[in-house]
Amino acid sequence: MRERQSLLLIEADQQSRDFVMGSLIGLGFRVTLAQSGIEGIGKFAPGLFQLVVTDLHLPDMGGLEVLRKIKLSSPDTPVVVLASNSEVSDVVQALRLGASDYLLKPIEDYAVIAHAISRITEAETLAQENREYRETLERRNRELRDNIEVLQRDQEAGRLLQQHLLPRTPYQYPAGIEAAYRLVPSLFLSGDFVDYGLFGERFVAFYLVDVSGHGVSSALVTALIKHSIMHLLREKPLFTHLDALHDDLLEILQTINNELLATRLDKHATMFVGALDSCARKLHYAVAGQMPTPALVTDHGAEWLPGKGRPLGLFETGNWQVLEASLPPSWSLVACSDGVLELFNGDLLEREAQLLSAIDNSRGDLDSLCSALHLDTSEALPDDVTILTLRQS
Template identity: 55%
Template sequence: MDTQPGVLLIKSESESSAGLGHFLSGRGYLVEEHASAVEALTRFRSEYHQLVITDLRLPDISGLDVLRRIKSDSPETPVMVLGGHADLGDVVRALREGASDYLLHPLSDHEIVNLAVKRLMQARKLLTQNRVIREELERRNRELKEHLQVLQQDQQAGRLLQQHMLPRTPYRYPGGIEASFRLLPTLYLSGDFVDYGLFGERFVAFYLADVSGHGVSSALVTALIKHSTTHLVREKALFASLTELENDLQYLIEFLNRELFEAPLDKHASLFIGVVDTRAQELYYCVGGQLPMPALIDRGKASWLPGKGKPVGLFADGSWEVFRCKLPQHWNLVACSDGVLELLSGDSLMEKEAQLLDLIEESEGSIDTLCRLLKIDRPEEQPDDIAVLRLRHVKS
């Protein structure tokens, strides 16, 4: 139940003001009348008095001084001044100094007073409501800024962690194999990821993963892939024997598929995973929905590797095939996540792939050159995460 609005009435002994307090009380206002302005000011309480009505001519201090004191103590409290035609100069000054309204004696029609009071009360109510809303918005904005600050700190920590999980680039392995990459996230964290390593003295294994979506959740899946791959390779001693390479690749991609499919993350990934036999110069690889396919550069000519396979984590059983490719004497292998396709013109996927292959060929496998040709060598926001992985045989 709403309380009755309070009115502080400071009036002279003029006949025109007589009965004003009684009239307003009859209209539902709690009226507190005073003939002394000094006494009225000591009684004023902004939380109780929603309106102050004061005569301009008072026996102790002027109505203008009352106005100034009220506005100094409570700027939101409306003040209505009462004056005669001879007081028009003071009325103008009162309006300039913050009075909300004025009425002129004689107050013969109290209903006009009632309408003016009602309007000021409604304005005061709206002002109070706006202040409460503004304070609530300011409180929520402060909370939002605090949450955003925490989120930014979390993202920065996640970015640092993800960067520490990435391999060194470039890195040269025995047998003349050099691996390098470029990773360009759209946000703090990337849903793209690359990794590579030497197993034994002969096999260089690697993968490029592109997790669906963006941001933290996708980046966490890249961490899951990294952890699962590292753990499995060590536990099962994968890529230790030439005779088991194909089985190891198939086992690894099927294991990752189960990990993602059974995880309650609603995430899947395109994956290109391979092993280079540095002695035999052969490439073994599996394709998990990789698009575009990696390109092999031989004597300045680029061509797509053959092969296809379902994305990882999308189906319970993907039935992936292991492909095998004899590598030329001096080769470059370039794999890109599908974010690069967003940068290319063309109405069809085939047109974009043809354009990308031309750029890979023009770059001669150089990541820096390819990024320059794709116009991603500048710190500008990209439409999607972009990863470029390069392996090559370095001339001895």
């Protein structure tokens, strides 16, 4: 009853007034008394009383008029009307006007009043709880919308930052070598990343990395990988001597492997890293769990390059192999993240066969391959898709 302490009783009949007032005081209410309709309307104000009890038969105005004025002033204030058996039609009208309940006079049982008041207070308590629940829900919905907007802005900023870290595409190097890529994230941010660069006038080094998962956490790992490689390049003169290419490629893989293990982010990555020797027309490369393996396209068609090794971030050592492939005067190299296989149907071998056929038909041309895969027109992708191409003609 603590939420319904203040009550206005409008009753002219002394016997009824004394009994009802005593009952209400016994129920814990602080009762304000009015003996006429005009007095009751004068004492009423919205929010001042938690409940109003009014007789329908008052000396100066009808109880229905009192009810109408109270409801007009404060629609949420519950009103109980007191009526005699001869005023049943007025009771019906009172309920239509918004009365919460009625009591028939003469009232001689305290329990009748207690039951009616209890029913109203319980209903009001439930209504108040519902209002508070709706308000809480609306507030949380507003907070959720605000948080989503902040997250979207953060993700957009992250996407722009990740794009800034990516190299220009396409990019022409000496000896007619062109590097290009297409990166299509499944969300705002991608767990795929590529990079390439010229070292001296002879070697073009490059990599494609695919971090497990996608979204913000995976994108942050791609930034970590680029930072680690750039730090390594500042510390050591990589890709400057032919006889050191083998060790340079392995050192990059081991560095990234150590970084992922040390961060304990529960993230691993697959990677294809290589260096093109434009003078000797040779490709030196290593594969760290990359699926599918890169494809080399020559006048004889497209074929998968061999290579195996453990993914990065799972084991202390990866048993990576550095392999070599001789290159003809005209060739294309195509490397894809595993998300590209989701664009095909069938089991893994069937999907790889379809991808190799598409690479062959495109002759390793990035735009032609992306068009054949409908990569630029797909509305939603289940995984990040990245295609890296290097070519010389």
